[in-house]
Amino acid sequence: MMTRETQGEKIQKVLAQAGVSSRRGAENLIRQGLVRVNGTIIDNPAIRVDPAKDVIECRGERLLYPSGKARGLILYKITGYVTSTGDPHNQKTVYDLLPKEERDKKWLYAGRLDRDTEGLLFFTDSGELVHRLTHPSYKVKKQYRVKVQGKPTAARLKLLVKGVRHQDRLMRMDRVQLMKTEADSAVLKVELHQGEKRQVKIMLGKLGHEVLYLCRTRFGPLSLKGLKPGQSRRLTEVEMDALIRGVLQQN
Secondary structure, three states, X not given: OOXXXXXXXXXXXXXXXXXXXXXXXXXXXXXXXXXEEOOEEOOOOOOEEOOOXXXXXXXXXXXXXXXXXXXXXXXXXXXXXXXXXXXXXXXXXXXXXXXHHHOOOXXXXXXXXXXOOEEXXXXXXXXXXXXXXXXXXXXXXXXXXXXXXXXXXXXXXXXXXXXXXXOOEEEOXXXXXXXXXXXXXXXXXXXXXXXXXXXXXXXXXXXXOOEEEEEEEEEOOEEOOOOOOOOEEEOOHHHHHHHHHHHHHHO
């Protein structure tokens, strides 16, 4: 049920907070009949809504946390911890790395990292945000720093972008860059959005290059900047707004 006109927030503000458009642009969307509240097309940009209760849609798409109150946390995961809420074999989980005051929060993680993989792990209290960050249709890019056995040729690096088939699935990387070579190994920077399980290790392994070290350095607009291994921090409202806008623009 739509809230009374004296309660809640103006719909144009809610649309702007969701990253749909500016407030002026939101007015135009409403005048064009592209905004619905609880299934009803609205034509008044000053109407007030409660984002926690009202179903708000723009161009047929339900808004993602239009109140801007979704919370986020990033962790610099270290090796030896499994990405799980609990492990039957009593292994240490990524939740053990969080500060004590954060462990009782209902944090959901977006995208797993293997036990022996380091890097950026994002937590949020928004299930819809997790879906949008991890589903390949939204094309949210992840960046990795990878050390491999051997020295991949330029032809093999191109093949990673063209695609490598595994169990009837074609795995692709968006971009691969050779950063440096050592005596019997090489360091690569990899970008991908596909997100198949163990994708980086599988693709490089199929080309004969065992992964010796793997670290996720970026997830969408988020990076490890300012964090040391094992550390975590809450995202600011500005960072959360940028993340939500970025996900919406990927649709």
